[in-house]
Amino acid sequence: xxxxxxxxxxxxxxxxxxxxxxxxxxxxxxxxxxxxxxxxxxxxxxxxxxxxxxxxxxxxxxxxxxxxxxxxxxxxxxxxxxxxxxxxxxxxxxxxxxxxxxxxxxxxxxxxxxxxxxxxxxxxxxxxxxxxxxxxxxxxxxxxxxxxxxxxxxxxxxxxxxxxxxxxxxxxxxxxxxxxxxxxxxxxxxxxxxxxxxxxxxxxxxxxxxxxxxxxxxxxxxxxxxxxxxxxxxxxxxxxxxxxxxxxxxxxxxxxxxxxxxxxxxxxxxxxxxxxxxxxxxxxxxxxxxxxxxxxxx
Amino acid sequence: xxxxxxxxxxxxxxxxxxxxxxxxxxxxxxxxxxxxxxxxxxxxxxxxxxxxxxxxxxxxxxxxxxxxxxxxxxxxxxxxxxxxxxxxxxxxxxxxxxxxxxxxxxxxxxxxxxxxxxxxxxxxxxxxxxxxxxxxxxxxxxxxxxxxxxxxxxxxxxxxxxxxxxxxxxxxxxxxxxxxxxxxxxxxxxxxxxxxxxxxxxxxxxxxxxxxxxxxxxxxxxxxxxxxxxxxxxxxxxxxxxxxxxxxxxxxxxxxxxxxxxxxxxxxxxxxxxxxxxxxxxxxxxxxxxxxxxxxxx
Amino acid sequence: xxxxxxxxxxxxxxxxxxxxxxxxxxxxxxxxxxxxxxxxxxxxxxxxxxxxxxxxxxxxxxxxxxxxxxxxxxxxxxxxxxxxxxxxxxxxxxxxxxxxxxxxxxxxxxxxxxxxxxxxxxxxxxxxxxxxxxxxxxxxxxxxxxxxxxxxxxxxxxxxxxxxxxxxxxxxxxxxxxxxxxxxxxxxxxxxxxxxxxxxxxxxxxxxxxxxxxxxxxxxxxxxxxxxxxxxxxxxxxxxxxxxxxxxxxxxxxxxxxxxxxxxxxxxxxxxxxxxxxxxxxxxxxxxxxxxxxxxxx
Numbered sequence: 102x103x104x105x106x107x108x109x110x111x112x113x114x115x116x117x118x119x120x121x122x123x124x125x126x127x128x129x130x131x132x133x134x135x136x137x138x139x140x141x142x143x144x145x146x147x148x149x150x151x152x153x154x155x156x157x158x159x160x161x162x163x164x165x166x167x168x169x170x171x172x173x174x175x176x177x178x179x180x181x182x183x184x185x186x187x188x189x190x191x192x193x194x195x196x197x198x199x200x201x202x203x204x205x206x207x208x209x210x211x212x213x214x215x216x217x218x219x220x221x222x223x224x225x226x227x228x229x230x231x232x233x234x235x236x237x238x239x240x241x242x243x244x245x246x247x248x249x250x251x252x253x254x255x256x257x258x259x260x261x262x263x264x265x266x267x268x269x270x271x272x273x274x275x276x277x278x279x280x281x282x283x284x285x286x287x288x289x290x291x292x293x294x295x296x297x298x299x300x301x302x303x304x305x306x307x308x309x310x311x312x313x314x315x316x317x318x319x320x321x322x323x324x325x326x327x328x329x330x331x332x333x334x335x336x337x338x339x340x341x342x343x344x345x346x347x348x349x350x351x352x353x354x355x356x357x358x359x360x361x362x363x364x365x366x367x368x369x370x371x372x373x374x375x376x377x378x379x380x381x382x383x384x385x386x387x388x389x390x391x392x393x394x395x396x397x398x399x
Numbered sequence: 400x401x402x403x404x405x406x407x408x409x410x411x412x413x414x415x416x417x418x419x420x421x422x423x424x425x426x427x428x429x430x431x432x433x434x435x436x437x438x439x440x441x442x443x444x445x446x447x448x449x450x451x452x453x454x455x456x457x458x459x460x461x462x463x464x465x466x467x468x469x470x471x472x473x474x475x476x477x478x479x480x481x482x483x484x485x486x487x488x489x490x491x492x493x494x495x496x497x498x499x500x501x502x503x504x505x506x507x508x509x510x511x512x513x514x515x516x517x518x519x520x521x522x523x524x525x526x527x528x529x530x531x532x533x534x535x536x537x538x539x540x541x542x543x544x545x546x547x548x549x550x551x552x553x554x555x556x557x558x559x560x561x562x563x564x565x566x567x568x569x570x571x572x573x574x575x576x577x578x579x580x581x582x583x584x585x586x587x588x589x590x591x592x593x594x595x596x597x598x599x600x601x602x603x604x605x606x607x608x609x610x611x612x613x614x615x616x617x618x619x620x621x622x623x624x625x626x627x628x629x630x631x632x633x634x635x636x637x638x639x640x641x642x643x644x645x646x647x648x649x650x651x652x653x654x655x656x657x658x659x660x661x662x663x664x665x666x667x668x669x670x671x672x673x674x675x676x677x678x679x680x681x682x683x684x685x686x687x688x689x690x691x692x693x694x695x696x697x
Numbered sequence: 698x699x700x701x702x703x704x705x706x707x708x709x710x711x712x713x714x715x716x717x718x719x720x721x722x723x724x725x726x727x728x729x730x731x732x733x734x735x736x737x738x739x740x741x742x743x744x745x746x747x748x749x750x751x752x753x754x755x756x757x758x759x760x761x762x763x764x765x766x767x768x769x770x771x772x773x774x775x776x777x778x779x780x781x782x783x784x785x786x787x788x789x790x791x792x793x794x795x796x797x798x799x800x801x802x803x804x805x806x807x808x809x810x811x812x813x814x815x816x817x818x819x820x821x822x823x824x825x826x827x828x829x830x831x832x833x834x835x836x837x838x839x840x841x842x843x844x845x846x847x848x849x850x851x852x853x854x855x856x857x858x859x860x861x862x863x864x865x866x867x868x869x870x871x872x873x874x875x876x877x878x879x880x881x882x883x884x885x886x887x888x889x890x891x892x893x894x895x896x897x898x899x900x901x902x903x904x905x906x907x908x909x910x911x912x913x914x915x916x917x918x919x920x921x922x923x924x925x926x927x928x929x930x931x932x933x934x935x936x937x938x939x940x941x942x943x944x945x946x947x948x949x950x951x952x953x954x955x956x957x958x959x960x961x962x963x964x965x966x967x968x969x970x971x972x973x974x975x976x977x978x979x980x981x982x983x984x985x986x987x988x989x990x991x992x993x994x995x
């Protein structure tokens with residue numbers, strides 16, 4: 102199972118709006134390369150995505166920043182989609198989002214830390230259903246609210262998302278929380294959701310910890326328990342950088358009958374402004390997938 | 400009834416293209432807040448809109464500016480829509496628009512002057528059917544032409560819009576006119592349309608006058624007579640500014656059997672770059688609606 | 698017949714991404730005017746288009762530029778469409794494109810050289826079916842790859858496009874090639890495609906030559922032989938510039954039973970930043986069409 106957005110979404114799609122001066126600014130990325138997925142009709146295909154964020158913001162006299170974001174995104178040759186607006190207000194370390202908002206669970210700092218390849222994927226990603234910022238469509242008639250507070254190495258988040266705010270009948274609303282904290286080489290991230298994706302009794306919990314061995318090497322351990330996933334997932338991952346190259350690896354175990362141990366090996370090569378990335382991964386069904394391509398931000 | 404665009408539209412959606420240098424420029428706004436509408440299933444909902452205008456223009460050696468505009472807009476959690484292009488040529492006080500053009504009636508200076516709240520709404524707005532610039536879709540196979548001329552405090556406008564230019568059969572075409580004039584503290588606005596929204600014998604007339612009592616206070620009176628509205632509407636409105644706060648009020652009377660007197664009370668608080676706005680309004684059916692939110696331009 | 702894109706497309710839609718610094722840049726054009734087409738229900742209509750290109754790119758430390766392009770386009774009053782992303786890598790004279798890529802045939806330097814009017818049309822354009830960059834939609838599940846190399850006055854191109862990369866079954870893939878070369882006042886362009894638009898045994902060939910008589914006058918001859926066109930086409934064209942005015946003419950002969958000789962007469966008037974262009978053309982069926990309007994780039 103995949104996480105379900107207010108509409109539909111993509112893994113690691115957490116949207117953060119970079120600080121910039123008043124006005125309209127643009128950001129985004131492009132990526133393209135080869136993707137191999139064992140067992141599909143045409144196993145090797147060209148995969149690609151281009152994402153353009155349109156950010157509008159203004160800062161009031163008292164220092165509060167109000168802003169909004171729209172996204173245009175074309176994936177794998179599809180005509181670019183638009184999404185619903187995310188609105189935010191920021192003041193010092195505090196941030197409030199409304200509309201197509203991020204969710205606290207999806208924003209947890211280490212949740213997607215085992216991802217690799219030019220498409221940033223991992224079997225260690227959450228497998229259950231929960232709301233997240235929607236990159237490719239609307240959230241209507243749903244709506245989300247998100248608040249975060251950062252001070253020093255601490256960030257706390259809380260979010261609320263309803264799949265339908267137009268009905269007076271009771272609908273299940275998702276509440277989620279997350280906390281990130283770092284102290285020297287250690288970082289830790291905790292997150293939980295209740296009634297994920299608006300599904301009754303679909304709760305999820307995540308705890309992750311990472312340790313920077315030195316400037317070059319990092320290891321981490323993630324634990325995810327979701328009612329809507331086939332089983333609990335424990336992921337051990339690490340990366341090591343030498344020169345322009347970073348190698349990545351993970352092993353993920355899912356506590357479900359018949360599930361194979363998933364693993365991945367990947368490497369990034371820093372081109373200075375872009376990266377060449379590839380990975381070979383094996384999923385819980387024992388199927389292989391691999392990717393090799395270029396990712397560049399602009 | 401609402402006014403009908405060449406496709407569909409939103410009140411007070413008149414689009415004006417700001418003067419800027421040659422090239423592509425962007426403008427827009429965001430707004431979000433709470434909206435209460437008496438009698439709907441979930442009476443209080445979060446309402447929002449983000450609008451991005453994409454403006455392309457070039458100035459010729461002889462001083463004529465040619466340009467175009469496209470709009471991306473996301474409302475209430477819907478994926479952002481695109482609209483049809485508006486093309487224009489400007490020379491000194493003269494402006495010509497083609498395509499998804501504004502209409503003279505919809506552009507009348509005082510027509511929407513009684514609006515309030517972060518969503519800029521009023522029961523004193525026109526209630527009939529007429530064409531206007533379409534913020535959220537196409538006008539095909541229709542088309543509009545609009546011309547305006549401004550000199551000093553005078554602006555005159557004329558527009559023509561056909562709902563279907565691809566058929567040789569006679570279709571009803573809307574013609575509209577408007578004139579704005581100001582002299583010292585007085586301003587006056589007149590507008591009329593014939594076969595509004597392409598509907599035979601659907602004519603409308605508007606006259607409005609406003610008076611600036613001093614730097615802080617304004618009052619105005621609007622009269623709208625439309626064949627496609629339930630009755631003639633007279634609206635008295637005013638606003639008063641003290642410091643960062645502007646209070647607004649209107650009373651609107653519709654000459655239709657059983658119509659209640661509509662009224663509204665609103666306030667804006669200038670945040671310097673954004674405004675906090677709220678209103679409480681009662682419509683012709685006696686139903687209350689209210690809004691409170693933030694509006695910021697960028 | 699028209700050329701068929703991976704989805705659908707427009708003549709002379711070849712997309713080239715201008716060199717610029719790292720980041721996101723915008724380009725595009727607007728055009729509007731009158732279009733007369735003999736025999737349709739309403740023969741004279743207002744025609745228009747606004748095109749916005751969104752270009753994102755980054756240059757690596759080693760001098761390779763990676764980039765992508767999305768397009769927003771509104772034609773004749775339709776809501777603006779989005780298209781699929783074109784990705785590219787450039788290094789010195791070499792360029793690689795992936796995704797919604799250009800094709801070698803469609804990019805041949807002189808292929809559309811007989812076009813005229815504010816809508817840039819000509820009966821001398823190719824009449825067969827082949828893939829091209831898609832301005833207005835996706836290419837999914839198809840994909841294209843394009844490579845070009847330029848040195849001095851020479852440019853060579855090769856492209857591959859498959860209409861469906863998700864099936865393991867054999868589908869016909871289009872391969873195309875083109876070469877442009879110039880020497881003093883002479884330029885020549887050759888192009889060919891195999892299985893154009895993915896249609897088996899649909900091959901096409903083009904050769905064109907142009908000669909600049911002096912700074913003011915150019916003449917050219919195009920020959921196009923396409924299996925999916927009603928017949929071979931030979932087009933003789935020329936233009937002459939005096940002051941701000943350029944006059945254009947062509948005669949096109951199609952080797953098909955009952956085909957009339959097509960011809961066109963056009964003129965551009967340079968407004969300095971925009972052009973006023975008009976043409977009168979007669980097609981292979983002997984029907985007249987004409988256009989008069991403004992085109993401005995931004």
